[in-house]
Amino acid sequence: MGIQCTVIKGDLPIEISWALNNQALTSGDWDVVIGRMSSKSSTLNIDYIAAEHRGIYTCRARNRAGESSYSAELKVNGDP
Template sequence: MICFFYILLTIFGLILADPPKLDEIKSSRTINNGSKFSILCTILTGTKPFQFEWRFNDELLPNPSTDYRIDSIDDEQSLFIIPHVKPINSGQYSCIVRNDYGYDRQSTRLMVTGLHFHLPTMCGAYLHYLKIY
């Protein structure tokens, strides 16, 4: 009898258990150099608990970092922010969420446009050209 209830609970538990499903995010974004870039990753459905991870060009992004911020808004949302993008930040960003029953992934490709000047290098080259350096 106990075995029957265990099987019933297992089956019932599997029926109620869902893998996570993420809200779609825009597939590509173009942002000017120095601008703020953010992605909100939101779970639409699924069985808790969830684990979020963020990836850049399929490499796991460590948290914390001085270059970006990852904030958990609640159990079902994670926010990724780069306060001031640079050309080196161009690439694919992915939010992956997992639970005991599966995972889902949403990605966006970031293209950073605009010029990026490194003033000390430019000044040094100019001074060298003028033979002042």
């Protein structure tokens, strides 16, 4: 599974970060791979989805002018 976070408008530099259930995520946490596509785009990939991956994923983009975020819930069938 992979999702992409892209900033449509905004001045560089832009910092893009990811969180799972309001806890910061870095590449390697929970078998998650985070990559940077460009200065305004980031991806989050999980090769094998498991019950522990369920939750609310948030992409947050910020620069000197402010910040914006988008969240989406990943639901996984199976035992937690």
